[in-house]
Amino acid sequence: MQFPNERQLQALRERYPVGTRIRLIRMADDIAPVPPGMTGSVAIIDDAGNIHMKWDNGRSLALIEGADEFEVISGG
Numbered sequence: 001m002q003f004p005n006e007r008q009l010q011a012l013r014e015r016y017p018v019g020t021r022i023r024l025i026r027m028a029d030d031i032a033p034v035p036p037g038m039t040g041s042v043a044i045i046d047d048a049g050n051i052h053m054k055w056d057n058g059r060s061l062a063l064i065e066g067a068d069e070f071e072v073i074s075g076g
């Protein structure tokens with residue numbers, strides 16, 4: 001696993017600021033994915049580039065840009 005550099009992290013945090021509302025299209029986690037269509041808010045983006053979410057169904061599974069499919073529905 002390759003971690004993003006500071007420039008990449010900054011760009012990710014600018015693209016998905018805390019509070020950004022996201023709708024999940026598809027999650028790559030095959031064991032216990034968040035259901036498609038679920039919405040939630042960005043809580044934080046960690047130093048590995050994982051987008052930690054507060055899903056509306058109470059889950060908190062992170063998104064991975066490039067692995068999971070999702071869309072922004074409103075800004076943060």
